[in-house]
Amino acid sequence: MDKKTKKILVDPLHVENPITLQVLGICSALAVTTNLSTALVMCGALTFVLLGSNIVISCLRNYIPGSIRIIVQLTVIASLVIVADQVLKAFVYDVSKQLSVFVGLIITNCIVMGRAEAFAMANGPVDSALDGLSNAMGYNIILILVAAPREFFGFGTLLGHPIIDASESSWYVHNGMMVLSPAAFFIIGVLIWIQRAAAPSMVEED
Amino acid sequence: MPVNKDKGLFIVFFATAMCVVCSAAVSSLAVALREKQTTNKRLDKQKNILRVAGLLEAGASPDQAAVEEAFKNIEAYLIDRKTGERVEGEVAGYDQRKAAKTDEGGVSAESGVAKLAQVKRLPNTLLVYEVTVPGKEAYILPISGNGLWSTLLGFIAVKLNAQTIAGITYYEHAETPGLGGEVDNPKWKALWPGRQIYGPEGDVRINANKGGGFGPDHDIDALSGATITSHGVTYMLQLWLGPDGYQPFLKKATAGSGGN
Numbered sequence: 182m183d184k185k186t187k188k189i190l191v192d193p194l195h196v197e198n199p200i201t202l203q204v205l206g207i208c209s210a211l212a213v214t215t216n217l218s219t220a221l222v223m224c225g226a227l228t229f230v231l232l233g234s235n236i237v238i239s240c241l242r243n244y245i246p247g248s249i250r251i252i253v254q255l256t257v258i259a260s261l262v263i264v265a266d267q268v269l270k271a272f273v274y275d276v277s278k279q280l281s282v283f284v285g286l287i288i289t290n291c292i293v294m295g296r297a298e299a300f301a302m303a304n305g306p307v308d309s310a311l312d313g314l315s316n317a318m319g320y321n322i323i324l325i326l327v328a329a330p331r332e333f334f335g336f337g338t339l340l341g342h343p344i345i346d347a348s349e350s351s352w353y354v355h356n357g358m359m360v361l362s363p364a365a366f367f368i369i370g371v372l373i374w375i376q377r378a379a380a381p382s383m384v385e386e387d
Numbered sequence: 388m389p390v391n392k393d394k395g396l397f398i399v400f401f402a403t404a405m406c407v408v409c410s411a412a413v414s415s416l417a418v419a420l421r422e423k424q425t426t427n428k429r430l431d432k433q434k435n436i437l438r439v440a441g442l443l444e445a446g447a448s449p450d451q452a453a454v455e456e457a458f459k460n461i462e463a464y465l466i467d468r469k470t471g472e473r474v475e476g477e478v479a480g481y482d483q484r485k486a487a488k489t490d491e492g493g494v495s496a497e498s499g500v501a502k503l504a505q506v507k508r509l510p511n512t513l514l515v516y517e518v519t520v521p522g523k524e525a526y527i528l529p530i531s532g533n534g535l536w537s538t539l540l541g542f543i544a545v546k547l548n549a550q551t552i553a554g555i556t557y558y559e560h561a562e563t564p565g566l567g568g569e570v571d572n573p574k575w576k577a578l579w580p581g582r583q584i585y586g587p588e589g590d591v592r593i594n595a596n597k598g599g600g601f602g603p604d605h606d607i608d609a610l611s612g613a614t615i616t617s618h619g620v621t622y623m624l625q626l627w628l629g630p631d632g633y634q635p636f637l638k639k640a641t642a643g644s645g646g647n
Binding site: 212246247257259260263278282 | 393398402412420423424427428565
């Protein structure tokens with residue numbers, strides 16, 4: 182694997198992570214991470230959209246007129262999001278109800294458009310596919326890292342399976358804050374702190 | 388072949404082609420999946436009826452066969468809205484919200500509470516689901532009204548004494564997740580069973596507005612951060628449980644069964 186490919190594949194997971202470095206896609210990261218199963222479905226939907234939009238836009242990049250490129254990108258992204266939304270409604274109706282507007286809001290997820298504009302418009306389909314995949318993975322890792330503790334401490338379950346005895350008489354009192362959005366902020370904050378401590382290159386100079 | 392991709396005509400051509408291709412792809416997929424989605428929707432509605440009837444555990448997600456089996460414990464029939472009398476008619480295809488919009492199936496709503504609930508038309512014929520399982524007998528009544536962003540569709544379960552609420556559920560709405568969307572929250576829904584609907588004069592006293600007003604038998608905590616959704620819930624219940632809604636039917640039902 183040459184250096185460039187490796188950079189495309191690895192950087193977004195850690196030092197160029199779309200959530201913790203670029204702080205994009207925060208809206209959905211806060212909203213859908215109260216339990217792991219919705220977070221996983223959201224990860225799947227975003228991976229599909231990001232991969233698809235990067236490939237399509239990269240294939241079209243030599244034909245897209247500069248003056249309407251943003252709206253063309255949005256058309257591609259919006260179509261893919263509708264596809265994802267319709268498929269979820271048909272096959273996992275309960276989860277899609279919980280995700281409600283957030284699947285639709287992938288359209289406005291800056292990660293997708295950011296990658297289309299910054300990478301797919303300037304690179305070939307293979308590199309763009311890899312870039313889409315690795316950025317989606319960067320997003321997915323953070324979503325799972327946020328969702329798992331929130332579900333565990335908030336409900337005492339993981340993927341809906343009870344881990345801690347959830348009955349009224351249990352010794353464990355559920356942490357109600359973990360279910361609310363601020364908890365996601367705290368966890369993302371801690372993740373950013375850990376990442377920056379491990380990789381000083383992420384810290385910008387004053 | 389080199390194209391000048393920034394020339395006016397090419398831009399128009401490109402934009403048109405893009406729109407045609409994308410819309411064709413999206414709409415053909417939507418058509419292909421429609422049947423599956425409608426089945427899901429119907430199943431979800433039935434599950435909600437079972438849940439509000441207490442025939443389904445909160446977290447359980449039974450398959451289609453189990454839902455249809457459990458649904459055999461529920462009798463659905465039609466009533467006349469004004470008299471509360473049972474009327475003949477096909478229940479399966481009846482959609483009272485659709486019927487209300489037609490000239491022969493509905494009338495325009497005039498009362499103040501209908502305006503507050505933003506319900507413009509009332510159907511002449513109403514649906515009732517009656518639970519026949521011993522110990523869980525209840526009437527399950529469809530309710531609808533506007534919240535902040537959307538029309539909320541749900542069910543209220545009323546015990547056979549026509550006075551005590553057995554449960555509430557919403558199966559379709561588009562309120563803000565985390566605020567008005569908390570109408571789905573099991574903890575909030577758990578506040579409803581046992582509340583008394585009517586005051587001594589037969590006036591609807593159920594109230595989920597901030598500040599309450601009718602005392603602990605009737606008031607439900609409003610949803611925090613969702614004043615308008617809470618108002619919507621209150622007004623739609625005052626409408627549908629009131630004289631323009633199911634009250635004639637509920638009165639008649641208690642009178643028939645001994646009247647207490």
